[in-house]
Amino acid sequence: MLRKISASLAMGVACFFALQAIHYYPAWWVSGFALAMLVLAFFQIHTAIILTVLAFSITVASQSGALFIMFVFFTMVMVAVSGFKDSPEAFMAAMAAPVLAVLNFGGIDLPLEFSVVFLLPVLLYGNRIPVVAALSCLWCAVTGIVGRMPFIGNLVVGTQFLPLFYPKRAGKNFYDIGWFFSRMTDTRLQSDFFSILGKIGNYLVGHPVILIQVLGWAIASFSLNYFIDARINKNKRRFLAFGVLAVTAILILFQLIALIFYPKTLEFSLFRYLASLAATGTAFFGFWEWNYHLENKDLPKRITPTAADVQNILQREEVRRKELSLEETIKMQAELQTYIQKKFVREVTALDIDIAESTKLKEGQPPEAILHSFNAYWKMVDLSALGNGGRLLNRAGDGAIYLFGKPDEAIEAAKEILKELRKFNEKTNTLKSPFLVRMGLNTGEIIEDPNRRTGDVFSQVLDISGHLQKMAGTGEILVSENTYKLLAKKGDFAARGISEKDNIPVYGFKGKV
Secondary structure, eight states: OHHHHHHHHHHHHHHHHHHTSSSOSOHHHHHHHHHHHHHHHHHOHHHHHHHHHHHHHHHHHHHOHHHHHHHHHHHHHHHHHTTSOSSTHHHHHHHHGGGGGGGTGGGOOOOTTHHHHHHGGGGGGGTOHHHHHHHHHHHHHHHTTTTTOTTTOOSSSTTSOTTOOOOOOTTOOGGGGSOOHHHHHSSOTTTOHHHHHHHHHHHHHHOHHHHHHHHHHHHHHHHHHHHHHHHHHHOOHHHHHHHHHHHHHHHHHHHHHHHHHSTTTOOOOHHHHHHHHHHHHHHHHHHHHHHHHHHHTTSOTTOOOOHHHHHHHHHHHHHHGGGSOHHHHHHHHHHHHHHHHHHTEEEEEEEEEEETTHHHHHTTOOHHHHHHHHHHHHHHHHHHHHTTTEEEEEEETTEEEEEESSHHHHHHHHHHHHHHHHHHHHHTOOSSSOOOEEEEEEEEEEEOOTTOOSOOOOOHHHHHHHHHHHHSOTTOEEEEHHHHHHOSOGGGEEEEEEOTTTOOEEEEEOSOO
16 A cells, blocks of 8 residues: 555656656646546556656657657657566656757757766666656655745745756746756857857866756756665665665755855745655655565565475475585574474364264265255254354364364354254254264464465364264263363363373363353
8 A cells, every 4th residue: 555655646746757857738737637647546556657757758749750759759768778667667658758859850949957867867777766756756866856836835945947047037937047068168069069168167167056956956866766776686675765765855955055055045944845855755665665566566565474484494404514614503593492392382272073873863864864964954053063163174074173272262163052952852853863963173383384375284182082972972062171271161161071182181171052
């Protein structure tokens, strides 16, 4: 549930980022569409991704046909790289597509910061979807691509675009305060590449805050990558939390340094900045969780190792023992014993029931009458046992073994069987002779594989309950001392001597049912 919630929240944030990349849709429509995609992603994230990409493609097409063609080509390449599997790669590629306009395809001017987003999909080849999502959102936070969006809040310190201070002109959208190649160099990128590099260098020297922002972004990126790798490789959730905290701390540090450089031109809004960090963290966490889900979706979920798995572990460790020290071997054995005790060992009360003189009961009776009566008998016994918290372990011949979590539940089931058996013989039994049963109960620990449904349990607990069942008379309930000690109503039982086969005290039910 947490993964679905975080992924859907991240989808909503990323959708809002993508649709605001080129100002085309009304703000209320973008907000509503992002909210709708957030809800849809909770139920079907792939559908939400496709719809968002389609909406974004319309935005791109409205700006430039050439840009739209490049966008489609770029998205197809990303999908092909991902092996044509359903995943957020195509959506992340759509977020990066506007950078193509930086190269001035179709004569469209877009902010330079998209060039950074353009580099991010390269990481997709290494299946680094969370890195792509996180860096995209972090870059938005650092450079202020959506710095004037009231829906999410100010994703940069204050209400200004930190590195550049072009005034906002009336009738223009917020990107007019951005940094354009044409404004910075009065030329196109294709004209003189080296000249542009020189002018960029001069501009950076005159605006050190840009270097601070880039340095902060780089440190945050490397830190994020490190913690993601640690989280995936070691599979420990605490590394994820440390990574988010580290990135947040680095962003706060460098944004505050920027405040020192330009104290008069910046306005700091702590609430909006914390909201932007929360949005960034949500997007990062959601896409990381979704990526982790994709990597592990073919694995069985929460599989409890079987006894065969434990045996395989033992065999593998036996091979490795030659390379281990005595201390390590003893420690591994202790851990394995603890694991077996926790996963496969449980305390139960076994109820062994058998029909007395069943051969004589069937003699001379029509097959259909035998089938009808025995089927009705087992239905009655099953209802009594299961209704008191028991479960059928196995049934062999005319006998069966039921397991209970508590001794008192087993006693109540045995008493109910005797009570219902009287009614059964009077109303349901079609044979000439009545059904008579013997029951024995014993409590102890058994080793059982929960993944097997064959009822194969080998334990002395079952052996003793079987011995007591054979020792009992018709219509009698015998219990072992282990069961007797745990009963709430010990007064209902009386001593019946010692079991010769197991040499244990035996108690018999003396009450009426």
